[in-house]
Amino acid sequence: MTKVAEKKIEVQDPHCAAPNLREDHDKGLELLKYLVIGLIFGIVFVKAEIISWFRIQEMFRLQSFHMYGVIGSAVVTGIISVQLIKRLNVKTIHGETIEIPDKVFKKGQVIGGFIFGLGWALTGACPGPLFAQIGSGYTVVLVTLISALAGTWVYGKYAHKLPN
Amino acid sequence: MEQFIEWIKQPWPWYVAGPMIGLTVPALLILGNKTFGISSSLRHICAACVPAGIPFFTYNWKKEIWNLLFVLGVAIGGFIATNFLANPETIVVSEATQADLAALGITDFSDLMPADIFSWENMTNAKGLLFFVFGGFLVGFGTRYAGGCTSGHAIMGISSLQWQSVVATTFFMIGGFLMTHVLMEPLMKMVGF
Numbered sequence: 001m002t003k004v005a006e007k008k009i010e011v012q013d014p015h016c017a018a019p020n021l022r023e024d025h026d027k028g029l030e031l032l033k034y035l036v037i038g039l040i041f042g043i044v045f046v047k048a049e050i051i052s053w054f055r056i057q058e059m060f061r062l063q064s065f066h067m068y069g070v071i072g073s074a075v076v077t078g079i080i081s082v083q084l085i086k087r088l089n090v091k092t093i094h095g096e097t098i099e100i101p102d103k104v105f106k107k108g109q110v111i112g113g114f115i116f117g118l119g120w121a122l123t124g125a126c127p128g129p130l131f132a133q134i135g136s137g138y139t140v141v142l143v144t145l146i147s148a149l150a151g152t153w154v155y156g157k158y159a160h161k162l163p164n
Numbered sequence: 165m166e167q168f169i170e171w172i173k174q175p176w177p178w179y180v181a182g183p184m185i186g187l188t189v190p191a192l193l194i195l196g197n198k199t200f201g202i203s204s205s206l207r208h209i210c211a212a213c214v215p216a217g218i219p220f221f222t223y224n225w226k227k228e229i230w231n232l233l234f235v236l237g238v239a240i241g242g243f244i245a246t247n248f249l250a251n252p253e254t255i256v257v258s259e260a261t262q263a264d265l266a267a268l269g270i271t272d273f274s275d276l277m278p279a280d281i282f283s284w285e286n287m288t289n290a291k292g293l294l295f296f297v298f299g300g301f302l303v304g305f306g307t308r309y310a311g312g313c314t315s316g317h318a319i320m321g322i323s324s325l326q327w328q329s330v331v332a333t334t335f336f337m338i339g340g341f342l343m344t345h346v347l348m349e350p351l352m353k354m355v356g357f
Binding site for chain 2: 026031032033034035036037038039040041042043044045046047048049050051052053054056057058059060061063064065066067068069070071072073074075076077078079081082084085090092093094096098099100101102103104105106108109110111112113114115116117118119120121122123124125126127128130131132133134135136137138139140141143144145146147148149150151152153154155156157159162
């Protein structure tokens with residue numbers, strides 16, 4: 001919990017977006033804005049049927065354009081947004097300069113990415129839809145979530161022994 | 165208003181959903197200098213609940229509470245959409261997919277999730293072990309090893325033009341294709357489909 005411990009983490013896992021070590025202005029109720037963005041996000045996930053196991057199967061079987069359209073247009077929107085933020089030097093609502101940490105290449109992006117892909121096709125969910133499925137009442141997905149937590153934990157325990 | 169509600173209850177097309185998801189990237193950046201990523205929440209939950217002295221989980225997770233609130237919001241959003249904005253019609257799954265899945269033993273195409281798989285009853289047999297326990301483990305282990313999931317890499321990473329995220333996303337897809345086209349059939353047979 002100390003600053004030293006945080007620094008140690010940074011050295012061990014520089015490519016991971018978290019922990020977020022920048023100054024935090026969000027206190028108390030202001031944090032609720034993240035809940036609201038998440039809430040909208042969850043509604044989109046369900047309404048566009050992104051949480052559906054069938055839609056993920058259609059995607060991997062190349063039998064529907066839907067998921068490719070969703071991910072593709074999300075990426076295009078994201079690229080345009082980030083470019084606008086950079087070129088117009090848009091600041092945060094607190095007046096800070098917006099920073100996007102650079103990712104560092106690691107073997108994990110290949111090996112871990114591949115492992116996640118296997119799980120994605122089985123569960124029909126990446127971590128986001130997992131939470132939306134549970135909220136939608138598919139309570140058995142809680143088992144998937146707990147298993148995903150176990151997977152994350154096991155990775156954390158053996159991270160230093162894995163090729164990276 | 166009623167017409168609006170009727171309209172909103174229809175399944176949303178990709179060109180509405182995709183841009184809305186993409187806008188999460190600038191929304192989080194502008195509202196709080198946060199980079200979009202969901203699988204990190206799993207790490208924070210581990211750090212909060214079972215850090216066990218592991219360096220990877222020894223950090224001030226409370227600083228990352230925004231991420232946990234975000235995923236809580238996703239769950240609440242799922243609840244709202246399903247209970248108040250649900251599509252009265254059944255989901256339309258592509259016929260080719262229905263045929264492929266029928267061959268694997270999936271018979272129920274009436275809900276977002278196949279009832280043949282997503283039931284608590286399956287926790288008493290090997291089906292649950294494969295789809296929830298094993299599948300979930302791969303998702304958690306793989307995303308952390310990769311340093312992100314579809315949101316952190318495919319959307320946030322590619323949005324900020326980072327080639328590492330293109331690599332990660334490519335391997336997400338390779339894993340998914342291999343599971344779907346090669347491994348799924350024998351695995352499903354093994355667990356009794």
